[in-house]
Amino acid sequence: MAIADNLTILTEGEMRVTGRLVHASNATLYATVTLNSQELNCIYKPIAGERPLWDFSEGTLAHREFAAYLLSKDLGFDVVPLTILREGPYGPGMVQQWIDIDESIDLAEFFSSDHPKLRAMAIFDSIINNTDRKIGHLLPVDSEIVFGCDHGVTFHVDNKLRTVLWQWADGPFTQMEILLLQKALRHIQTDLGLALQPFLTADEILATEKRIQALLESKKFPLPNPDWPAVPWPAF
Numbered sequence: 614m615a616i617a618d619n620l621t622i623l624t625e626g627e628m629r630v631t632g633r634l635v636h637a638s639n640a641t642l643y644a645t646v647t648l649n650s651q652e653l654n655c656i657y658k659p660i661a662g663e664r665p666l667w668d669f670s671e672g673t674l675a676h677r678e679f680a681a682y683l684l685s686k687d688l689g690f691d692v693v694p695l696t697i698l699r700e701g702p703y704g705p706g707m708v709q710q711w712i713d714i715d716e717s718i719d720l721a722e723f724f725s726s727d728h729p730k731l732r733a734m735a736i737f738d739s740i741i742n743n744t745d746r747k748i749g750h751l752l753p754v755d756s757e758i759v760f761g762c763d764h765g766v767t768f769h770v771d772n773k774l775r776t777v778l779w780q781w782a783d784g785p786f787t788q789m790e791i792l793l794l795q796k797a798l799r800h801i802q803t804d805l806g807l808a809l810q811p812f813l814t815a816d817e818i819l820a821t822e823k824r825i826q827a828l829l830e831s832k833k834f835p836l837p838n839p840d841w842p843a844v845p846w847p848a849f
Contacts, residue, residue, distance in 0.1 A: 619695055622648045623655060623708055628701050630657065639663050639674065639765070643711070644701070656762070659706035666766070668773075674765030675707035676812040681741050681764035682709075683812075687805045688797050690737045692730065694752070694760050712752045712760050720849075724748045724777050730759035735778040736790060739835050740797060740824055741767040746776035748849045768813050770820040772838045775845045781834040791832060798825045 617625075626648035634641040640662020646653045663674045675698060682696035695710040724731070731751070738746050744766045752760040766773075786794070800806070801822045809818050828835070837843035 617648055617651055619653055619710060620697070622646055622651055622653045623695060623697055623710060624699060626651075626653065628655075628657065628708070630702055640703070642701075642703075644708075646708075654711035656709045656711060657701045657703075657706055658708075658765075659701055659703040661704045662706075663765075668769065668771075669766060675705070677767050678707045678709070678764045680809050680812040681743075681767050683808055684741060684805065685737060687800055687808070688737075688793065690733055692734045692737055692759065692761050693764060694762065707765075709762065712754060712762070714752050715755050718753045720748050720751060720753075723753060724751055725780055727780065728759065730757070731778055732781060734759070734761055735776070735781055735834060736786075736793070736828075737761075738776050738778065739774060739828060740821065742769050742773055742820070742824060743767050744769065744773040744775045745845050746778060747845050747847070748777050768817045768821060770816050773841055774835060774838060775842055777844055777848055779837065779843065782836050784834050786828075786832050786834070791829065794825055794829050798822065798829065801825060 623646055626646035628644050628646050630642045630644045632643035634643065640659055642657045644655050644657045646655055658675055660672050660675050663672060665671050679696055679698050682693040685691060685693040694712050697708050698705065699708050701708065741764065743764065745763060750761055750763045752762055754760065806818050
């Protein structure tokens with residue numbers, strides 16, 4: 614029997630919900646997907662379980678999570694775990710591969726470090742306009758690999774960047790980071806922009822392009838918006 618890859622398992626496997634993350638603001642379910650005796654643990658967020666927000670259109674959070682994954686994968690950030698949209702036991706929603714973290718890493722100290730993957734995540738968050746980068750949303754697998762989760766409140770047209778990763782604020786980008794942003798601009802204006810169209814509005818995609826342009830013009834990490842809270846609450 615051929616061994617299926619994780620994308621195939623996540624997409625085609627039978628899903629069984631086994632638990633719920635009780636502290637999440639929206640319905641966030643722990644599940645197992647099984648395909649030909651191969652299992653993969655995942656997080657399932659049904660659209661039906663999304664709570665309405667005053668500043669985001671209703672029923673769009675799952676699509677924003679998937680859009681964040683597409684951008685992360687396309688540009689080589691690789692900070693968002695494998696994510697898809699599919700039907701589940703409670704209707705369509707976002708399904709994301711579960712990440713087991715290194716429990717020996719103290720997140721309370723780790724989040725403020727100069728880790729290169731956190732630095733990349735700070736740039737990524739600036740592009741997608743992440744308004745909820747909490748400490749608990751950081752998923753260090755080991756000393757090198759770090760993922761992030763919970764990207765539902767992203768891609769707003771207004772500057773809503775709210776994060777715990779401010780240690781590089783107003784600091785200059787490296788030449789490699791500038792090249793990455795130049796690549797991001799090219800892609801958002803072409804294939805990536807087209808790929809995002811089913812999941813974001815035209816205004817949201819245009820705003821993403823403008824954020825990338827602003828980062829390239831400044832050549833610096835952004836500063837907090839003085840008219841918006843800089844850090845999500847609670848921070849963890």
